[in-house]
Amino acid sequence: xxxxxxxxVADACVAFGRGRSAFVAMxxxxxxxxxxxxxxxxxxxxxxxxxxPVALLPHVHDPFPTEMQCSDTLxxxxxxxxxKENLAKFIKAVEPLNLTPAECLNLINSKPTTDVEIHLLVxxxxxxxxxxxxxxxxxxxxxxx
Amino acid sequence: MFQIARLEDPNVKxxxxxxxxxxxxxxxxxxxxLYVDKVVKDLGLVVTLYEIVSIEGGTVYxxxxxAHFHVVFKAVVFRPFVGEVxxxxxxKSDRKGLYVHLGFFDDVFVPxxxxxxxxxxxxxxxxxxxxxxxxxxxxxxxxxxxxxxxxVRFPEQPRNAKALDGNSPQLGRTYEGNFAPMVIVGDxxxxxxxxxxxxxxxxx
Numbered sequence: 153x154x155x156x157x158x159x160x161v162a163d164a165c166v167a168f169g170r171g172r173s174a175f176v177a178m179x180x181x182x183x184x185x186x187x188x189x190x191x192x193x194x195x196x197x198x199x200x201x202x203x204x205p206v207a208l209l210p211h212v213h214d215p216f217p218t219e220m221q222c223s224d225t226l227x228x229x230x231x232x233x234x235x236k237e238n239l240a241k242f243i244k245a246v247e248p249l250n251l252t253p254a255e256c257l258n259l260i261n262s263k264p265t266t267d268v269e270i271h272l273l274v275x276x277x278x279x280x281x282x283x284x285x286x287x288x289x290x291x292x293x294x295x296x297x
Numbered sequence: 298m299f300q301i302a303r304l305e306d307p308n309v310k311x312x313x314x315x316x317x318x319x320x321x322x323x324x325x326x327x328x329x330x331l332y333v334d335k336v337v338k339d340l341g342l343v344v345t346l347y348e349i350v351s352i353e354g355g356t357v358y359x360x361x362x363x364a365h366f367h368v369v370f371k372a373v374v375f376r377p378f379v380g381e382v383x384x385x386x387x388x389k390s391d392r393k394g395l396y397v398h399l400g401f402f403d404d405v406f407v408p409x410x411x412x413x414x415x416x417x418x419x420x421x422x423x424x425x426x427x428x429x430x431x432x433x434x435x436x437x438x439x440x441x442x443x444x445x446x447x448x449v450r451f452p453e454q455p456r457n458a459k460a461l462d463g464n465s466p467q468l469g470r471t472y473e474g475n476f477a478p479m480v481i482v483g484d485x486x487x488x489x490x491x492x493x494x495x496x497x498x499x500x501x
């Protein structure tokens with residue numbers, strides 16, 4: 153298989169050398185096992201940054217800078233105020249609209265408030281959704297997301 | 298924005314001084330140091346470790362005291378899908394286009410040909426302007442911008458600084474002159490995209 157190189161996003165130059173030979177052997181077994189909504193990631197990061205007591209992994213260190221930045225950024229998005237119950241209700245409520253999982257994810261992450269946004273997030277919106285359905289989506293978005 | 302990737306590292310090395318720790322703790326530490334906040338080429342930016350799936354091995358090779366393990370683990374990777382609509386902050390503009398930051402990721406570039414039509418670059422203000430129905434809508438810096446992910450690129454690392462300088466933003470040259478191993482190319486060429494202030498619902 154092809155070797156994978158790694159680089160730190162924030163740095164100016166790639167630091168080759170120590171540890172590189174180990175990295176070259178790394179393989180991506182599955183690039184996409186599933187999409188993750190901002191809310192789900194925020195839940196995971198809350199555990200990493202010790203906001204909640206239960207952890208998936210032992211707390212071995214303080215959170216990495218990226219984890220903190222990610223957590224701070226996501227808290228300011230709609231995900232910061234979402235709850236698992238409401239998201240489950242939302243997903244059930246939009247089932248009859250036949251949205252793709254990607255569209256559903258986009259809606260959950262963005263929490264649209266205008267018609268224009270719905271048209272942007274749902275492909276071929278005019279053909280697939282009636283005006284009443286767009287209104288309904290906006291109401292669901294306001295109530296549950 | 299995020300997906301879960303399953304990765305395999307057949308050669309995770311635990312140094313002798315760490316062999317006293319519980320195995321899971323030591324391995325988690327090494328994996329996180331190696332992968333978190335790094336860009337895996339053609340995959341994305343590893344944001345955090347999700348779970349360790351399996352650990353095998355513990356081989357000690359002659360001549361050294363470290364133990365080597367074969368680990369399969371899942372990581373959360375930042376990688377927007379094509380067509381995903383995201384919101385960031387406009388940090389810089391120049392003739393080539395817009396540079397948008399996402400807070401934890403700074404290399405989003407919107408090339409000038411993917412801006413709302415018709416747009417023009419105002420040299421005096423050094424800002425892009427959308428000429429919409431006879432009003433000039435300035436794309437001010439530090440404003441929230443909604444854009445659509447057009448492609449995700451993993452440019453090749455150039456051999457030296459001089460080669461980097463000649464590259465376009467899509468090839469990984471940031472406006473500060475650094476190398477970006479992952480670049481998101483966006484477009485704002487549709488209703489609802491661009492500055493979020495342009496599309497806010499007017500109360501009736």
